[in-house]
Amino acid sequence: MPRRRQPRAPWTLQRRLVLTVVALLALVSITIGAVSVVILRASLIDRLDVQLASAVERSGAVLGIGDNDGDRFGDIPGNTFFGTPTADSILGGPAQPPGLLALVYDGSSITTGYTDDQSGAIEQLSSDQVQLLADQVNQSAAVTVNLGGELGEYRVQVQTSRTGIVYLVGLPLSGVAATAAQLALIITLVSLAGLVVVAIIAAWVVRLALRPLQRVTATATRVAQLPLDRGEVSLDDRVPTGDTDPRTEVGRVGAALNRMLDHVDLALEARQASERKVRQFVADASHELRTPLASIRGYSELTRRSGQQLPPDAIHALGRIESESVRMTGLVEDLLLLARLDEGRELERQPVDLTMLLVDAVSDAHAAGPDHVWNLELPDEPIEAIGDEPRLRQVVTNLLANARVHTDAGSEVVVALTAVGDRAVITVTDNGPGIPESLADTLFERFARGDSSRFRGTGSTGLGLAIVAAVVAAHHGEVTVDSEPGHTRFRVELPIATDQV
Ligand SMILES: Nc1ncnc2c1ncn2[C@@H]1O[C@H](COP(=O)(O)OP(=O)(O)OP(=O)(O)O)[C@@H](O)[C@H]1O
Ligand SMILES: [Mg+2]
Structure with a gap:
């Protein structure tokens, strides 16, 4: 070819x-x-x-x-x-x-x-x-x-x-x-010498003249390397004032670039502000919903247990009200937690005994799902991580809940804890049907859930793994998944507590 x-x-x-x-x-x-x-x-x-x-x-x-x-x-x-x-x-x-x-x-x-x-x-x-x-x-x-x-x-x-x-x-x-002939020779030699000198001077002058352009390019390159897609970004880099004189060509480019950066900076700030506002709204709304939800639950429970004779329909309706309000409370709590994690609110930083945490979590899971086979593999030495105990507990709970809810009865779940270097590694492995193909890319995103669970009406919201990812990230850890039918493994890596802390 x-x-x-x-x-x-x-x-x-x-x-x-x-x-x-x-x-x-x-x-x-x-x-x-x-x-x-x-x-x-x-x-x-x-x-x-x-x-x-x-x-x-x-x-x-x-x-x-x-x-x-x-x-x-x-x-x-x-x-x-x-x-x-x-x-x-x-x-x-x-x-x-x-x-x-x-x-x-x-x-x-x-x-x-x-x-x-x-x-x-x-x-x-x-x-x-x-x-x-x-x-x-x-x-x-x-x-x-x-x-x-x-x-x-x-x-x-x-x-x-x-x-x-x-x-x-x-x-x-x-x-x-x-x-x-002599004159021609002299003119030729002088011209050649002149050409060499002029070429050198011209190269020097042009290089000097283009130097401001290089500075403008350098600024644009630095800005292009900034991660602008999320979070608080400070776009402080500007073309130096000396290179923004609109009376020169390069100066006009520099000035235009600076104006563009000003605009982008403003736009990013506006985006950041509106994001903050939405987050704040979700946090406030979730917080405000907690009290009325508790009242609904309390009153329905009270009515149901009041001992008065109620028609069976009413008893059933009250039961539904109660269970739905429980579910909604969970959802609201999840949303509140996510909003707070988004805000970057400081987590507790205490040594957390992961061994104990897993023992508790697995026994809870066992109680909730007696039809599953639960196995726990712990190291000889206890392992402690630095972090927020209730949040880490929630991570494990969510993973165990998934292993229970999204697999069939009789499935085997293995929870293991190991230390790899200065990282604690928790794995939750099940032999269930695996994560649906369609979820592969969005698994850890909010409200990402498999169709089957929605139809099963398990009360699945698709926030569980989003919370896992957010909490683990806030702990400077990492969560990965590795799934195929018959083998699904979630792996959570957390920094181990060292003696100095
Ligand atoms: N161990 C698992 N085996 C098979 N599918 C899973 C497993 N874990 C999660 N999934 C799939 O990933 C989806 C997202 O899980 P996630 O925990 O985020 O939400 P959820 O379990 O549906 O709802 P929530 O946890 O908020 O009640 C689930 O709907 C399910 O389809
Ligand atoms: Mg879940």
């Missing part, structure tokens, strides 16, 4: 900015360099053309044929040169510049030659080169001719005398080319 190519990692802002600056500078450098070299070359050629013009006039004077342009060179009336006009006579003339090239056509024959730059000797041109030059005789202005080989480019000027002799004089462009 062909491997999918990973998308290329995006460029960082720093990289992009630095590369853009460097690229722009490189473009500018190249443009300036190219324009400079072209201008320099043009002006050097202009200078060469001036030299060439004077060389032409001198040559005319040497040949004595004049050029009739009205200046002092060559405008000599009559012919002062009595030999045959040849290239050699031009090259050998006085004050001719080195590297001069000459071609003379006197109507019948062509003579050519040039002075060697180094030795000063007069050399001949090859026939190809002569041909190249001969092609230029119709040009009136100075032109550039590439003669190839060692000679390279020449600037040449053609002149025709009054007597009809055509002569051509040239000067080498090698000096121009060398100077232009």
Whole structure:
């Protein structure tokens, strides 16, 4: 299977900015360099053309044929040169510049030659080169001719005398080319050095400029790691004031983040307040219900036992009132306890003898469920936990009640206590039908109960395990469950009381 190519990692802002600056500078450098070299070359050629013009006039004077342009060179009336006009006579003339090239056509024959730059000797041109030059005789202005080989480019000027002799004089462009190349090299080197320096400075400046953004990011990251989903949260982290100046881009991000954090903080506070209010309401309501419930129970019991003759229906109704008020009292007590645990109200912190507690709880369970088989496994040494005795008793009671209520008669329940390191471990194991699959995720939540128990009308409310979880958590312990049909084990871990306490 062909491997999918990973998308290329995006460029960082720093990289992009630095590369853009460097690229722009490189473009500018190249443009300036190219324009400079072209201008320099043009002006050097202009200078060469001036030299060439004077060389032409001198040559005319040497040949004595004049050029009739009205200046002092060559405008000599009559012919002062009595030999045959040849290239050699031009090259050998006085004050001719080195590297001069000459071609003379006197109507019948062509003579050519040039002075060697180094030795000063007069050399001949090859026939190809002569041909190249001969092609230029119709040009009136100075032109550039590439003669190839060692000679390279020449600037040449053609002149025709009054007597009809055509002569051509040239000067080498090698000096121009060398100077232009040198300038190009210097510009290139300076530009490269400049690019490196600019890249370093740009990277530094960009990093400096992005530092506030890093601080903003750090704040956002810290806030993102806070557990905001429950309880009292203090969202104090803010972007430092220095990074919230709305006149800068990063400052605007920082300020926006701070405003958002303010909002979130307010929202969390509002949520916390409303949660507290609900909890307070449940606690108050449960508390207030206790007294009227006790009265209902008391009066119904009193009426039932008053000895007066009551119709059987009324006796039955009173019985129902009594039992329902007992159930409701239990429910109200549970709700009150949960509300108080939610409030985080301090529990007692006393050493509690778990051994004794289990003995009592199992014997109560045995009385309540004589059809079940109850087993208790205790360690040789008594184990004490630190905590609130009545609450811990309730934990065990709830677990034993579940093992009794949610299993069939005849089921076996094993209650065991062990010490593992500095933790006391209580397990309640039964061989009943197991916890319904649908409850797996919400078992310890309030009002989570299996359908079967509701239909059985056992008075199940689904608060038992919620209380177990809340009490154990308040003791810094842990409760876990492990259930399959035929084997359900609740495991409660509590910190053991050490001698120092
Ligand atoms: N040992 C167990 N075996 C099988 N199912 C259980 C066992 N313990 C709990 N359950 C299931 O978990 C549900 C929740 O238990 P929980 O103790 O919280 O509520 P409850 O027993 O239904 O009501 P309450 O304890 O408030 O009277 C139960 O309804 C039952 O379906
Ligand atoms: Mg229960």
